[in-house]
Amino acid sequence: MANTETALKECLTSIEGATGVALVDYTSGMALGTMGGSKTFDLNVAAAGNTDVIRAKMRTMEHLGLKGEIEDILITLSNQYHLIRLLKGRGGNGLFLYLVLDQARANLAMARHQLKRIEEELEV
Amino acid sequence: MTVVETPPPLPVRDRTALRDRTAGALSPMLIRLAAERATGVLVREYGSLHLAEGRVVHAESPLAPGLDVLLTAHGTLDAAAWPWTDDIPAATHRLLAAGLLPRGALELCGLNALYDAAYFALSPSSTPGRFRYGDPPTPAPLHSVPVAAVERETLRRRELLDRLWPDPATDGAPLIRADPLAPPPLTPRQRAVLDRVDGVRTAPEIARELGRPAFHTLVDVRRLTAAGLLAPASTVAAPPVLPPVTDPDIALLKRLRDALEAL
Numbered sequence: 001m002a003n004t005e006t007a008l009k010e011c012l013t014s015i016e017g018a019t020g021v022a023l024v025d026y027t028s029g030m031a032l033g034t035m036g037g038s039k040t041f042d043l044n045v046a047a048a049g050n051t052d053v054i055r056a057k058m059r060t061m062e063h064l065g066l067k068g069e070i071e072d073i074l075i076t077l078s079n080q081y082h083l084i085r086l087l088k089g090r091g092g093n094g095l096f097l098y099l100v101l102d103q104a105r106a107n108l109a110m111a112r113h114q115l116k117r118i119e120e121e122l123e124v
Numbered sequence: 125m126t127v128v129e130t131p132p133p134l135p136v137r138d139r140t141a142l143r144d145r146t147a148g149a150l151s152p153m154l155i156r157l158a159a160e161r162a163t164g165v166l167v168r169e170y171g172s173l174h175l176a177e178g179r180v181v182h183a184e185s186p187l188a189p190g191l192d193v194l195l196t197a198h199g200t201l202d203a204a205a206w207p208w209t210d211d212i213p214a215a216t217h218r219l220l221a222a223g224l225l226p227r228g229a230l231e232l233c234g235l236n237a238l239y240d241a242a243y244f245a246l247s248p249s250s251t252p253g254r255f256r257y258g259d260p261p262t263p264a265p266l267h268s269v270p271v272a273a274v275e276r277e278t279l280r281r282r283e284l285l286d287r288l289w290p291d292p293a294t295d296g297a298p299l300i301r302a303d304p305l306a307p308p309p310l311t312p313r314q315r316a317v318l319d320r321v322d323g324v325r326t327a328p329e330i331a332r333e334l335g336r337p338a339f340h341t342l343v344d345v346r347r348l349t350a351a352g353l354l355a356p357a358s359t360v361a362a363p364p365v366l367p368p369v370t371d372p373d374i375a376l377l378k379r380l381r382d383a384l385e386a387l
Contacts, residue, residue, distance in 0.1 A: 003228040025236060027340040029284060030277055032235050062309050122228060
């Protein structure tokens, strides 16, 4: 079992091309922990904004009557990938991991796989 | 001959100063205490903040459920395993030492509870805050947060609520159900909140019953209000029904008006 900081650090160091990561509480939009990012890329702002993305998707699924659960959401920019992974752990109800990847260096399939593993280890 | 001179430059607002001005908007005293790296407890009307060397280590509010409620409500921690004591930091220490909960889970839950209570502790109050200097507490088992982060998050939360539904009446008043024409689909979380609305309970009471952070329930309640499913029960009694007009002056004026209109 990793603590939050270790898990975030692991995201940044072990996932190729990762430039920033945040663990976000989905209802309040608060980032419970962030790592990486830059002066021009405020992870706290990104965290708050992306809760709306998840909400919109969840609502759409509810409207459509889909029973499945969101595992992750991928957003592709021209030079970045943003990967959102919802945490499913016992107490992890309402948290998600938000990962920013540099498109030139990242391996998307690998990153998804690793993020899944880190999520399982986080076990919150 | 007119000489056209370049007009003097217009004063430009200094953006950095602008950002600084939000600091201390919630509690100037808190900023001062952070600057002097004070240790002790700041007691305000709706809650208290515990500081250690100018950083927030713990927050409490009667409106926000404490860590004990949050942890035991959903079986994350067996209620019997919680070391029943009012000293939450000490209790956290014991839980960690006993290995009852993983560190990460406790950290996240603790942070959530801290920001939740701080939101209420820093809400506008009618009485001035007091600060009690004290001994440095036992080193906080969970990490402390800087005062600036607490202020920024509290302001962000206020704005979030305001954006969802600008009327704060639902935050503290007993809630009643409303009956919209076309109710939108609800999430299971919202349904749980709505099920507990009975005209007596307030949003913080519902949060405590559900074992959820109070702010999160305020978010749900404001969304439900915006959707027309909820309304605050008006605490003010309806204005008394006006007695039938018997005043001769008014009766005369009315007759006069009717007569004039008939002309």
